[in-house]
Amino acid sequence: xxxxxxxxxxxxxxxxxxxxxxxxxxxxxxxxxxxxxxxxxxxxxxxxxxxxxxxxxxxxxxxxxxxxxxxxxxxxxxxxxxxxxxxxxxxxxxxxxxxxxxxxxxxxxxxxxxxxxxxxxxxxxxxxxxxxxxxxxxxxxxxxxxxxxxxxxxxxxxxxxxxxxxxxxxxxxxxxxxxxxxxxx
Ligand SMILES: [Zn+2]
Numbered sequence: 001x002x003x004x005x006x007x008x009x010x011x012x013x014x015x016x017x018x019x020x021x022x023x024x025x026x027x028x029x030x031x032x033x034x035x036x037x038x039x040x041x042x043x044x045x046x047x048x049x050x051x052x053x054x055x056x057x058x059x060x061x062x063x064x065x066x067x068x069x070x071x072x073x074x075x076x077x078x079x080x081x082x083x084x085x086x087x088x089x090x091x092x093x094x095x096x097x098x099x100x101x102x103x104x105x106x107x108x109x110x111x112x113x114x115x116x117x118x119x120x121x122x123x124x125x126x127x128x129x130x131x132x133x134x135x136x137x138x139x140x141x142x143x144x145x146x147x148x149x150x151x152x153x154x155x156x157x158x159x160x161x162x163x164x165x166x167x168x169x170x171x172x173x174x175x176x177x178x179x180x181x182x183x184x185x
Contacts, residue, residue, distance in 0.1 A: 012057075013067035022051040022058070029157055037063035061133070088140050088153050090117035090128045097127045100145045121151060131161055 024030035031047035037060060038044055048062035057068035093111060097118045101111050117128040124144045131139035139156030143149075 013065075014070050015067055016069065018069055019067070022053055024051065025053040027054055028052065034060040034063060034065065036060065036065045088119065088128070090119045090140065092117060094118040094125070096125055096145060100127060100143075126151075129161070131157065133157060 020035040022030065023032040029050045029052050032049050032051065033045060033047060034049035038046070038048065041048075041062065046062075049058060049060045049065075051058045055068070056070070057066070059066045093116055097116065098108055098111060101107075101116065115130050117130070119126050119128040119140075119142060121142050121144065124146065126142040126144050129141045129143070130137045131141065140153045141161075142151045
């Protein structure tokens with residue numbers, strides 16, 4: 001069964017087919033320009049439109065156009081209308097997280113600029129790195145200090161780290177790891 005927003009929710013348009021071509025049919029949320037608002041925006045190339053091919057829906061974080069593809073007689077499963085902020089428990093950054101970051105060349109000032117925190121996952125201390133999208137934390141990535149494992153928030157958005165920094169006309173450097181990205185900043 002297709003997962004889509006309820007038909008009664010006026011905020012979401014129900015279409016029988018995509019009204020525009022999603023640039024990517026990959027998993028999770030993909031980003032592109034919005035066919036409704038991008039042309040009239042100052043930031044014409046900003047990828048403000050999120051498309052989710054597996055879930056057959058889209059949301060623009062600029063003009064807030066939201067919709068999904070569903071058939072008239074299709075059973076629609078009700079979904080929450082608003083994405084809840086990720087409510088993971090994180091604590092202020094600890095000296096051990098700062099020490100771990102310093103060993104990777106990341107200063108306390110940079111850690112604070114990226115609002116890196118501390119947390120405990122499976123009984124182990126972790127650095128907690130927030131992923132922002134449109135000013136909101138949409139995911140946390142966790143790195144165990146005495147190991148190599150990374151993990152992330154359950155149900156977090158898959159979006160590029162530091163997405164909010166994207167500006168048209170700037171050079172975009174894509175790095176393999178979150179900490180490389182922080183180092184370059
Ligand atoms: Zn838009």
